[in-house]
Amino acid sequence: xxxxxxxxxxxxxxxxxxxxxxxxxxxxxxxxxxxxxxxxxxxxxxxxxxxxxxxxxxxxxxxxxxxxxxxxxxxxxxxxxxxxxxxxxxxxxxxxxxxxxxxxxxxxxxxxxxxxxxxxxxxxxxxxxxxxxxxxxxxxxxxxxxxxxxxxxxxxxxxxxxxxxxxxxxxxxxxxxxxxxxxxxxxxxxxxxxxxxxxxxxxxxxxxxxxxxxxxxxxxxxxxxxxxxxxxxxxxxxxxxxxxxxxxxxxxxxxxxxxxxxxxxxxxxxxxxxxxxxxxxxxxxxxxxxxxxxxxxxxx
DNA sequence: CAATCGTGGCC
DNA sequence: TGGCCAAGATT
Numbered sequence: 001x002x003x004x005x006x007x008x009x010x011x012x013x014x015x016x017x018x019x020x021x022x023x024x025x026x027x028x029x030x031x032x033x034x035x036x037x038x039x040x041x042x043x044x045x046x047x048x049x050x051x052x053x054x055x056x057x058x059x060x061x062x063x064x065x066x067x068x069x070x071x072x073x074x075x076x077x078x079x080x081x082x083x084x085x086x087x088x089x090x091x092x093x094x095x096x097x098x099x100x101x102x103x104x105x106x107x108x109x110x111x112x113x114x115x116x117x118x119x120x121x122x123x124x125x126x127x128x129x130x131x132x133x134x135x136x137x138x139x140x141x142x143x144x145x146x147x148x149x150x151x152x153x154x155x156x157x158x159x160x161x162x163x164x165x166x167x168x169x170x171x172x173x174x175x176x177x178x179x180x181x182x183x184x185x186x187x188x189x190x191x192x193x194x195x196x197x198x199x200x201x202x203x204x205x206x207x208x209x210x211x212x213x214x215x216x217x218x219x220x221x222x223x224x225x226x227x228x229x230x231x232x233x234x235x236x237x238x239x240x241x242x243x244x245x246x247x248x249x250x251x252x253x254x255x256x257x258x259x260x261x262x263x264x265x266x267x268x269x270x271x272x273x274x275x276x277x278x279x280x281x282x283x284x285x286x287x288x289x290x291x292x293x294x295x296x297x298x299x300x
Numbered sequence: 301c302a303a304t305c306g307t308g309g310c311c
Numbered sequence: 312t313g314g315c316c317a318a319g320a321t322t
Contacts, residue, residue, distance in 0.1 A: 044318080045318065045319095046319095047318090048317085048318040048319090049317095049318065049319045049320075050305090050306085050307095050316095050317060050318085050319060050320095051306085051307080051308095051317065051318085052307095052308085052309080052316085052317045052318095053317085053318080054308095054309090054317095055307080055308075055309090055317090056318090087306080087307060087308085088306080088307075089305085089306030089307040089308085089317095090305055090306055090307085090319090090320090091305090091306075092305070092320085092321090093305095093319090093320085096320080096321095123320095124319090124320065124321090125320080126319060126320045126321080127319090127320090128318075128319060128320085129318085129319075129320085132318070144318090146318045146319080147316090147317075147318070147319085148317095148318065149318090165302090166301075166302090194318065197318095198317090198318075202316095203315080203316060203317085204310095204311080204315075204316080205311085232315085232316095233302090233303095234314060234315065234316090235304095235305095235306095235314095235315085235316090236314095237306075237307080240304095240305095241304085241305090242304080242305055242306060242307095243306080243307095245305080245306080246306050246307075249306090280305095284305090302322100303321105303322085304320105304321085304322085305319105305320095305321090307317100308316105308317100309315105309316090309317100310314105310315090310316090311312105311313100311314100311315095
């Protein structure tokens, strides 16, 4: 067997330019500052799930000021988390973050756990977020596969414009193979590839002239062929239950006092869909029905 | 595995 | 104008 070590040696030819670019161009985001701590990192990761940085920034500042430790959030009502979530979208994330804070308080002495499996066991934390917190907050070596990193790898390594709709085993394998050996450098690499995807190797209007690895990008070298596979599923919104749920919850966020049926009926004229949406919010624990027929954000 | 789950800005 | 996209998780 030919003893080429290259197969098992992480490509420093990629690491060095990408990490170097990151050191020059990384945004100064509050959750990247040392004072953010693991809790700040975790709060930011929940908020950043499917929501742009620009919209997260002000809400993040309010959250960590109001609830500086997991126990502070755990001691407050889940409805307060939903209210403070504001218009970030996907409000179940607020509920799950509150639940995660409770679990951290009860099971981990109030400190965000550092183990990948411990993180995975918390509500609202999946494969990506567990790896992100372990990597960014604790400097561990994990493959951090978010939409940005997946796109960068799809282009640079696979030579295609967009990654598959769902993360594949091949992507995980590739991400692990590309991981630098040393923990801190691996964590740096994770943040750097993510930032590269967010700022340069974007979904649309990518700027290859600013890319530190354009000379090694399989997609660019192939002439940037257009996306082939199945169309990436667009998300309709107007007229859906999601829109109705959003309107209902917006009413409930405005006031601490319980809200009557009539105030909720005013947000949507179709009664069947309106009732279904409200039932869904109650089932999700986002809304609490009271005995007198009124509704409010959950106190417990 | 595919559907569901918010919201707003941009080209 | 409207489809597309944004640091996913859950069922």
